[in-house]
Amino acid sequence: MLLAVDIGNTKIKAAVFEDNALVEKFSFPQEEAVTQVAEILKKYPRATKSILSSVGKEQNELLLWLKNNTLFTGINHTSVFPFTNKYATPATLGIDRMVLAAGAVLQHPGKNRLVIDAGTCITYDFVSGADDYLGGAISPGLQLRYNAMHTFTAKLPLLYPEMPQSFTGNSTAQSMHVGAVNGLLHEIDGFVQQYVEQYQDVTVILTGGDADFLAKRLKNTIFANSNFLLESLNHLYHYTNRND
Structure with missing residues (x-):
């Protein structure tokens, strides 16, 4: 399972996927990022992989937590894109x-x-x-x-x-x-x-x-x-x- 995280301008949105099926979606304030993500992965322990993109303010604590607790992929301008x-x-x-x-x-x-x-x-x-x-x-x-x-x-x-x-x-x-x-x-x-x-x-x-x-x-x-x-x-x- 995969945890996808989108850090927006106002909120963080996340979803757990099983292959291409969206299992559950979440939305929470940026200041609750680590707490909420930890709860999601407690609920879905098979979500061992994660991917994150961000247009909001840097969430260094969340990035470090995901790197330490999941197989993490961060999306940035150097990532591979299909266009x-x-x-x-x-x-x-x-x-x-x-x-x-x-x-x-x-x-x-x-x-x-x-x-x-x-x-x-x-x-x-x-x-x-x-x-x-x-x-x-x-x-x-x-x-x-x-x-x-x-x-x-x-x-x-x-x-x-x-x-x-x-x-x-x-x-x-x-x-x-x-x-x-x-x-x-x-x-x-x-x-x-x-x-x-x-x-x-x-x-x-x-x-x-x-x-x-x-x-x-x-x-x-x-x-x-x-x-x-x-x-x-x-x-x-x-x-x-x-x-x-």
Whole structure:
């Protein structure tokens, strides 16, 4: 069994895999990292292997614990990936984006793939059918849009995502929901349409914490999978160990 760990900007997500089957998923604050991981491995003593990627702050204590207690694989820019990285500044490309691109290649071979990660920020990552990573886009995530409206104005309240009932808001709160949610939905649909127009056949994968919230309202055909990054880590572990 394998323990996959994703250190994000706000939380740590982890999952235990049996081959390619996700057995159980976990989410916990960064300050509880070692305690929570130790509990997971106590529950699943056969999870003797681990893989970790991080875009959050360094978790040196957790890294040391995993190295001492599991067969550890850390993902960084020098790791083996199943695509050719054509990003103009490859050293600045987020590890989470690279893992998602790898998962798209390994799970959807031979396709043009667009991976949309709806988390703290929205990231768009495109990998061609020839397995060339070409780049994408970064924009504010859903809650960031609400936070910005509250922080940078004098009177707008701090709200949390709520699906608007109409495209015309009839109150300040509803107008903010329309702007934040519908604005993001139109953004995603617009990006997808641009890629479809240029590349025709595109497999679109939507993941991240807001994936399920957004998926049903999008016009384009997508694969919505909030666990895609953890699954991608699992696939990348097997790929990395086959190609060492």
